[in-house]
Amino acid sequence: MNSKFNFNRLMLLVSKQAREMGKFYVLAALAMLGMIILSFIFFFILLDGPHYREQTIYNIYATGLLVGGALFGSIAFTQLAEKEKGMYWLSFPASHAEKMATTILYTSIGFLLVYTASFMLIKWIAVGFVKTYLVGNSGRTYQEAIWHPQQTSLVFQVMFAAYFGIQALFVLGSVYFGKYSFIKTIIASVVFAGVFIYVMYKSYSVFLPEEYSWSVIEMKRFFGPDNIKYEYYSVSKGLRESLIFLVKWAWAPIFWFITWTRLKEKQI
Amino acid sequence: MIQIQSLHFGYGRKKVFNGLSLSLQPGHIYGLLGKNGTGKSTLLRIMSGLLFPTNGKTEILGFNPARRNPDFLRQVFMVPEEFYFPNVRIPAFVKSNAPFYPKFSPKQFEAYLKEFHIPQDNLLQEMSYGQKKKVLISFALACNTPVLLMDEPTNGLDIMSKSQFRKVMAGVVSADKCVLISTHQVKDLENLIDRITIIDEGEILFDQKVDDIMNRLQFKISFDSEEVKQAIYFESSLKGNAVILANSDGEEGRLDLEMLYKAIVNNKEGVQSAFK
Numbered sequence: 387m388n389s390k391f392n393f394n395r396l397m398l399l400v401s402k403q404a405r406e407m408g409k410f411y412v413l414a415a416l417a418m419l420g421m422i423i424l425s426f427i428f429f430f431i432l433l434d435g436p437h438y439r440e441q442t443i444y445n446i447y448a449t450g451l452l453v454g455g456a457l458f459g460s461i462a463f464t465q466l467a468e469k470e471k472g473m474y475w476l477s478f479p480a481s482h483a484e485k486m487a488t489t490i491l492y493t494s495i496g497f498l499l500v501y502t503a504s505f506m507l508i509k510w511i512a513v514g515f516v517k518t519y520l521v522g523n524s525g526r527t528y529q530e531a532i533w534h535p536q537q538t539s540l541v542f543q544v545m546f547a548a549y550f551g552i553q554a555l556f557v558l559g560s561v562y563f564g565k566y567s568f569i570k571t572i573i574a575s576v577v578f579a580g581v582f583i584y585v586m587y588k589s590y591s592v593f594l595p596e597e598y599s600w601s602v603i604e605m606k607r608f609f610g611p612d613n614i615k616y617e618y619y620s621v622s623k624g625l626r627e628s629l630i631f632l633v634k635w636a637w638a639p640i641f642w643f644i645t646w647t648r649l650k651e652k653q654i
Numbered sequence: 655m656i657q658i659q660s661l662h663f664g665y666g667r668k669k670v671f672n673g674l675s676l677s678l679q680p681g682h683i684y685g686l687l688g689k690n691g692t693g694k695s696t697l698l699r700i701m702s703g704l705l706f707p708t709n710g711k712t713e714i715l716g717f718n719p720a721r722r723n724p725d726f727l728r729q730v731f732m733v734p735e736e737f738y739f740p741n742v743r744i745p746a747f748v749k750s751n752a753p754f755y756p757k758f759s760p761k762q763f764e765a766y767l768k769e770f771h772i773p774q775d776n777l778l779q780e781m782s783y784g785q786k787k788k789v790l791i792s793f794a795l796a797c798n799t800p801v802l803l804m805d806e807p808t809n810g811l812d813i814m815s816k817s818q819f820r821k822v823m824a825g826v827v828s829a830d831k832c833v834l835i836s837t838h839q840v841k842d843l844e845n846l847i848d849r850i851t852i853i854d855e856g857e858i859l860f861d862q863k864v865d866d867i868m869n870r871l872q873f874k875i876s877f878d879s880e881e882v883k884q885a886i887y888f889e890s891s892l893k894g895n896a897v898i899l900a901n902s903d904g905e906e907g908r909l910d911l912e913m914l915y916k917a918i919v920n921n922k923e924g925v926q927s928a929f930k
Contacts, residue, residue: 389725392724405749405750406741406746407740473732473738474739476704476722477703477727477732478727479754481724653706
């Protein structure tokens with residue numbers, strides 16, 4: 387049996403998790419369903435009326451996905467903050483990679499599927515209710531979202547990349563901080579992002595002469611009277627697309643990798 | 655089976671082990687004794703891969719515990735003093751956990767539960783601490799791992815349960831199994847352990863087989879004041895003076911683990927001189 391990653395052991399872990407955490411997941415799903423219903427009542431039916439827009443529904447979906455995903459991610463490894471639970475989890479005969487994969491399967495994939503299914507169910511009921519009982523009365527309208535295939539595809543890509551990236555960050559936070567990891571992860575992220583932006587800004591102003599303008603993958607050097615002309619430097623199209631792809635999708639794997647490393651180092 | 659060489663470990667600046675070495679072999683039940691805070695539980699956690707030494711070598715069944723390799727974890731079971739159970743019934747717990755231990759025996763598990771009088775249909779989190787502990791001990795024994803580490807296993811057990819524990823434990827020793835029991839309730843382990851290791855201040859204070867102890871020391875009640883004067887350790891009681899003497903005549907007696915422990919803590923040199 388492979389000591390690093392074994393598929394049979396992973397399947398056993400997945401079923402163990404379902405058996406031992408099943409009640410919690412059912413309760414969490416019901417709580418999530420309740421929150422979605424409240425969000426629909428408040429943001430769609432009360433605030434959006436009398437001109438109901440499908441776009442509002444998708445805004446609720448995206449916000450709920452990111453916030454709910456982050457919250458769920460922040461409890462992924464809370465057991466490590468408690469000595470007894472942590473010992474039970476760490477001394478269980480499976481590799482760190484298998485344990486982490488099981489957790490990600492439930493917190494990332496499982497949450498996404500259950501959230502989306504719950505959302506679609508409530509959407510179907512809410513839109514049906516609005517169309518049947520509200521639209522047509524006293525000038526009330528329902529406006530369907532307009533889909534531009536290219537734009538929609540980009541929006542979905544960014545949304546899911548953000549979901550996996552942000553959630554992976556909060557999963558990592560749950561290993562680092564244990565208790566109150568949601569709040570501590572937010573504080574740490576803000577501090578880290580602030581320091582990063584400050585360093586980048588300072589580097590930009592120190593290393594680049596005044597006539598240069600830089601924006602991540604391209605750079606311009608202005609010259610001539612009134613700086614109207616400029617020389618343009620950029621990475622190749624292939625490299626540019628690869629970099630954009632990485633910036634979009636690499637966050638989650640990077641955070642998962644750090645989480646896995648931290649799990650291996652965890653002591654209780 | 656278990657080799658520890660020059661182990662160093664500390665919590666921050668507080669040193670717990672400063673060069674501890676220990677070798678444990680299969681076929682024995684070892685008793686790890688010591689005062690509170692001497693590092694008994696820490697040592698067990700290092701052995702089970704939950705804590706990493708800052709220096710030194712720890713090798714169990716050829717594995718470095720700190721790597722927490724699944725092949726290592728399925729051969730080492732630790733019964734911690736404070737433990738967690740998911741909120742499921744015993745059959746569900748067994749179904750979830752037993753497949754990870756290749757030598758788990760459902761028959762043995764049932765027999766141990768029966769011995770401990772544990773009902774099977776209650777939720778684990780609804781059971782009392784003592785009942786949960788007995789379930790964990792039963793599961794640990796039924797896993798048949800070559801290494802079994804137990805931290806204060808009799809804590810929280812009532813008098814009957816302690817007796818059941820001793821009965822159950824007496825039947826688990828085999829030639830390929832090494833059991834290490836850490837406790838400060840020394841009375842609970844009498845007649846059970848066959849080697850005693852006492853740690854203090856992060857070092858091995860005493861490490862002898864029970865047979866050797868009985869060959870070298872004599873435990874008795876004495877009314878003879880000369881004998882009391884010669885004793886390595888003595889305690890006055892209403893029944894007379896309980897003494898530990900050097901067993902120069904090869905007399906057979908009964909080991910009083912609590913007395914031995916007190917003697918080692920209070921007169922280490924005296925006890926050690928009997929083994930030279």
